[in-house]
Amino acid sequence: MTAAVDARFRASVGEGEGAFSVEVEFTLERGVLVLFGPSGSGKSLSLQAIVGAVRADRGSLAVLGETVFDVERAIDVPSHRRRIGYVPQHHSLFPFCSVFENVVFGLPRTHRRTVSRETHDLIEELGIGHLRSAMPGTLSGGERQRVALARALAVGPRLLVLDEPFASIDRQGKTELLGMLKALLTRRNLPALLVTHDPSEARAVGDTVVTFERGRSLRQTSVDALADAP
C-alpha cells in the first residue's frame, strides 16, 4: 500500500548563531500523524518544509506516492501545486475578507460568487453558517480556526497539515473542535499531520505519533504509547 506521507529530509532556517535545522524521518500510512514535542524541537519547521514555505537542504518528501520534493534529484513541486492544505496557529484568516470570502478564497473565480453544494455542506458541517458575512476581527479563536479549516478543505487537498491550530482556544472549544476535526478527516479519508505539544490533543485526533527533540524526529509510535507516557 502506498504511504500517505513519506518524509526523509533535513531543513534549515537562519544563519550563523541563529541557524536551526531539523532532521525528519517518518511515514504516515493513513489517518493522522501527530508531530509531538516541546517548543523549538523542529516540528513547525518540518511543516514549513512540507508546505513549501522553506526549502529542504537534502532528502525527499512523497505524498500518496508522488514526489513533492527530492533535493538530490532536483525535484521541487511549487508550493501552490502541492495540494497540501495548511492551517496555521496565528494569522490564519485573511483579515480583509468575510468568513464566506475566506472559505471560497482558493476556489476558481466562477465558484467564488455562488455557493456550491459542497461548500454549503462544508460550512454547515463546521457550524459557521451563521457567520458567513462576519469579518475575522469579530470572531472567537475557535470560530476563526473553523473557518480556516473550512477554507483549507474547500479546495480538496490530498493532505492537511495543522500547525498547533488549537493552541489559543479555550478548553471547551478545543474539545469540540478536536472531535469535529477527527470526524471530518475520517469522513473524507484525508490524511493529516498535526503539530502539537499537548498530549491530550495528540490523543484526541492522532493515530500515530512521531516525537521531536532538539531538531530531530526520534521515534514513531502509536498514539496509545504516548497516552501511557508519564
Place this chain on the structure above:
Amino acid sequence: MEDPFFPVFLSLRVALTAMVFVVPAGIALAWLQASRAHRFRGFVDGLVLLPMVLPPSVIGFFLVWLFGRRGLFGHALNGLGVRLIFTPWAAVLASATVALPVLVKAAQPAMETVPRELLVVGRSLGLAPVEVFFRVVLRGAWRGVATGIVLAFVRAIGEFGATLMFAGNIPGRTNTMTIEIWSAYQGGDESRALSYVVVLTALGLATVFLSARIAPSPSRPR
C-alpha cells in the same frame, strides 16, 4: 502671451506620466525589499533612499551627467536620435526620480505587516506567487500603497530643482507650475506666481486630507 493654464496642464501631464513608471517600479521594489533578505538589500535600500536625502540640484546634476547630450547614457540615446535634456521627458524623469522613493518608503512597511503565514496559506490554497501578491499582499497592504501613490504624485508634481537643471525653463515647453512660480517671482509678477501657489497649496491640502483618510492606522483594518 503664454496660456496661463499651460504650466498647470504640463505639471499634471508630467506627474501622471512619471507615475506610470513610478507605480509599477515602486510597488515591485517595495515588495522585493519587504519580502526577501537578499544580499543586496542594504545597497538597494540606500539607492532608493538617495534621492530623498540628496539636494534637488545634485539630483539634477546627476541626471544631466547620465542623460545629458554627452552623458553616460545620453550619448548613446543621442546616437539613436533620442534627446531627453530640455524636453518634457526630462521633467518626467526628474519627477519620477524624486517620487519613486516616496512610494517605496510608504509601501514597504505596509507590505511587511502582512503576516507571512497568510502568504503560505495563499500558496497552499493553490494561488501562484503572482496571485498571492495581488490577492494577499496588495489587498492587505493597500492603504499603505495607496498613501504612497498619493504622496509620490504630489512629490512628482512639486518637483523643482532637478527639473530646472535637467529640463530647463523653456516657456511653452518645460515650464511646470513650480518653475513658473520661480520664473514669475523673479520677473516681479507676483500675482502670476501666486495663482500657481494657490493651485499647488490646494493640491497639497487635498493630499494631506486624502492620505489621512486612507493611511493605515491601528484603529482600522489595513
